Amino acid sequence: MGSSFSGALVPLLLTLKVAGWATAINLVLGIGAGLLLARARFPGRDLLDAALTLPMVMPPTVLGYYLLVLIGTQGPLGGWLLQHFGIRLIFSWQAAVIAAAVVSFPLVFKAARAAFETVDPQLEDAARSLGLGEAAVFFRVTLPLAWRGILAGLLLAFARALGEFGATLMVAGSIPGKTQTLSIAVYEAVQAGQDDVANFLVGVTSLTCIAVLLAAGRLAPGRVLARG
Amino acid sequence: MKLSTLPALALLIGLGAAQAAELTVSAAASLNNAFQELAPAFEAAHPGTKLQYNFAASGALLQQIAKGAPVDVFVSADQATMDQAQAQGLVKREQRRNVMSNSLVLIVPAASTQPPRSLGDLAQPAYQRVAIGLPASVPVGRYTQQVLQAAGLWTAIEPRMIGANNVRQALDYVARGEVDAGFVYATDAALVPGKVKVALTVPTTEPILYPAAPMAGSAQPELAQRFVQWLLSPPAQAVLARHGFGQPR
Numbered sequence: 001m002g003s004s005f006s007g008a009l010v011p012l013l014l015t016l017k018v019a020g021w022a023t024a025i026n027l028v029l030g031i032g033a034g035l036l037l038a039r040a041r042f043p044g045r046d047l048l049d050a051a052l053t054l055p056m057v058m059p060p061t062v063l064g065y066y067l068l069v070l071i072g073t074q075g076p077l078g079g080w081l082l083q084h085f086g087i088r089l090i091f092s093w094q095a096a097v098i099a100a101a102v103v104s105f106p107l108v109f110k111a112a113r114a115a116f117e118t119v120d121p122q123l124e125d126a127a128r129s130l131g132l133g134e135a136a137v138f139f140r141v142t143l144p145l146a147w148r149g150i151l152a153g154l155l156l157a158f159a160r161a162l163g164e165f166g167a168t169l170m171v172a173g174s175i176p177g178k179t180q181t182l183s184i185a186v187y188e189a190v191q192a193g194q195d196d197v198a199n200f201l202v203g204v205t206s207l208t209c210i211a212v213l214l215a216a217g218r219l220a221p222g223r224v225l226a227r228g
Numbered sequence: 229m230k231l232s233t234l235p236a237l238a239l240l241i242g243l244g245a246a247q248a249a250e251l252t253v254s255a256a257a258s259l260n261n262a263f264q265e266l267a268p269a270f271e272a273a274h275p276g277t278k279l280q281y282n283f284a285a286s287g288a289l290l291q292q293i294a295k296g297a298p299v300d301v302f303v304s305a306d307q308a309t310m311d312q313a314q315a316q317g318l319v320k321r322e323q324r325r326n327v328m329s330n331s332l333v334l335i336v337p338a339a340s341t342q343p344p345r346s347l348g349d350l351a352q353p354a355y356q357r358v359a360i361g362l363p364a365s366v367p368v369g370r371y372t373q374q375v376l377q378a379a380g381l382w383t384a385i386e387p388r389m390i391g392a393n394n395v396r397q398a399l400d401y402v403a404r405g406e407v408d409a410g411f412v413y414a415t416d417a418a419l420v421p422g423k424v425k426v427a428l429t430v431p432t433t434e435p436i437l438y439p440a441a442p443m444a445g446s447a448q449p450e451l452a453q454r455f456v457q458w459l460l461s462p463p464a465q466a467v468l469a470r471h472g473f474g475q476p477r
Contacts, residue, residue: 074405090406091357091390173401174362174391191288191393192364193312 008200010177011185012208018093018168018181019161022100026108026157029101031150034112035138049113056106060166063102067171071098091173096181099167104157111153115146148219155216159209251451252280252298254289256305256367256438257394258330258413262471266464270455277451285394287365293318293443300446301455303327303438305395305413306367310439319441320453326476327459328468330413330436332371334428337405343427347376350409351384359398359410362391368398372411374433399424415472437476 037049055063071078071089081087089095119142127141165183172179174188182205189198255263260283267279282289282297286304290313293299302319304310313319334350336343344350350358361369369392376382392398395412402410403423413436417426440459442452458464465475 068404072404072406169393174393175389176391180391188362188365188391188393191285191291192362193287193291193294194364 008185008197008204011180011182011201012204014093014177014180015162015182018096018100019158021097022104022161023108023154023158025097025101026105027154030105030108030153030157031112033109034114034150035116035142037109038113038116052109053106055102056110060103060164061170064099064167064170067095067099067102067167071095071171090171091175091179093172093179096164096168096172096179099171100161100164103164103167104160107157107160108150108153111156112146112150115149115153116142118149119145152216152219155212155219159212159216162208162212163205249276249448249451250278250280251300251448251455252282253301253303253455254282254284254293254297254299255301255303256286256289257283257396258305258368258416259283259303259438260396261419262415262468262473265471266459266467269463269467270458273458274451274454279455285361285366287367288394290318291365298445298447299443300448300452301440301442303440303459304367305330305436305438306370307434307437307439308370309367310441313441318444320444320449321441323453323456324439324441325456325460326437327440327456328438328465328476329474330415330438330472331474332368332375332411332430332432332436333414333417333426334409334430335399335402335412335417335424336409336427337402338423338425339405340408340425343425344409345427347379347381347428347430350388351381355408356388357390357407357409358385358388359392359401359407360389361395361398361411362393366392366394368395368411368413371432371434371436372430375430378433418472435477438473 033052037045037052068090069075073079073082073088073090078089081089089098123145124137124141127137132140163183164181165187168181169184174180174184180188182201186198186201186205189201253263263281267281270279271277282299286306286309289302289304290309293302293313294316302310302313304313310319310324314321314324334344334347342354344355349355360372361367363369363373373382376385390401390407392401395416398410399412399416399420401407402412403420409427411430414426414429417424440456442449442456446452460476
């Protein structure tokens with residue numbers, strides 16, 4: 001079973017790819033939703049906030065089932081994609097990305113919303129009074145001031161995406177080299193009684209997550225204030 | 229609720245659990261429906277007994293047992309997994325019995341217009357995704373692998389394999405039309421007649437016989453042995469037959 005160790009690197013690389021894409025998607029969607037909820041006032045705002053936080057507290061198997069029904073080939077979105085573009089999402093690494101992105105989204109959204117709320121509106125008003133447009137105010141004042149908090153949220157989301165299991169297994173299956181991520185490879189090694197493979201994969205996963213969490217801790221906004 | 233009612237509630241729950249003798253049976257996923265129906269009959273025949281089931285792929289169950297899960301009876305879907313349990317001294321070999329038989333079928337989604345007429349058809353481009361239980365831990369996958377290897381088709385079909393963690397997951401993938409075909413037991417295919425259809429019954433290289441055995445570490449060895457023997461009784465076999473299982477040969 002010694003050759004399985006080199007085989008264990010394949011799920012590691014795939015997991016990094018899936019978590020990376022999921023985090024990239026959340027970079028856009030999470031920041032957008034965070035900004036909207038931090039700044040805009042509209043009816044149903046609390047309800048939207050709750051809905052966007054839901055993936056954090058819902059069981060991954062429930063999310064996986066929702067996704068299976070939605071993006072499955074007989075689902076409204078999956079069926080449409082298949083019919084018009086010939087795209088089958090289920091059992092692809094892209095399906096694993098969708099599962100990981102949905103599950104880790106609230107971590108970016110919550111961090112971004114909190115970070116935007118700490119930005120002093122007077123600074124943005126000052127920038128506007130100096131003639132900057134809204135986009136320029138956002139990219140040159142708001143985002144730089146909120147960035148540390150958002151980055152910490154992104155790192156947490158990346159760590160969460162690395163470990164996603166339940167939803168991923170349901171929509172992406174377990175195809176070695178294609179959709180078999182670290183957590184699924186661990187599950188299967190344990191089920192098949194391959195303890196040496198499982199130990200190695202568990203070690204790799206743990207080290208990666210610890211490194212990401214340490215990095216996230218260094219970026220936490222609290223430390224900036226403590227130092228300042 | 230008043231805080232003072234909480235201890236009383238806890239006591240109630242505790243008593244309820246302690247009153248009945250619980251017999252934990254770890255059984256292959258394919259037995260789920262049939263065993264659910266068997267439970268009331270066994271409990272009626274053995275007053276004060278409560279059956280607790282734990283269903284998963286046989287390989288996964290073996291790993292749980294080997295890691296110390298408190299199980300009284302193990303029912304595997306193949307001989308190889310039970311042989312491993314026996315080799316590790318986990319089950320009572322002298323009380324091991326074959327309790328039922330099954331057959332392997334190739335199924336396709338019900339909407340499929342041209343089902344495969346032979347195993348060789350699976351090599352055609354129409355069958356891009358084939359659900360197969362993971363051979364390392366799922367017996368139905370191991371039977372499938374053996375059949376495909378014997379037919380010289382494994383290397384052609386393995387790249388199209390969608391690995392399932394137990395036979396019911398493979399069934400679900402086919403029923404949802406997410407795969408083009410899949411290998412399950414005849415008893416599983418019969419559960420969702422409107423969603424899947426059987427294209428072929430596939431002769432296996434070894435007969436599909438389910439062995440049951442009491443665990444060596446069972447806290448209730450007599451009751452565990454009685455359950456295994458009861459599975460072979462006419463009333464139990466009648467229920468199993470109604471779910472499509474054959475007599476053990």
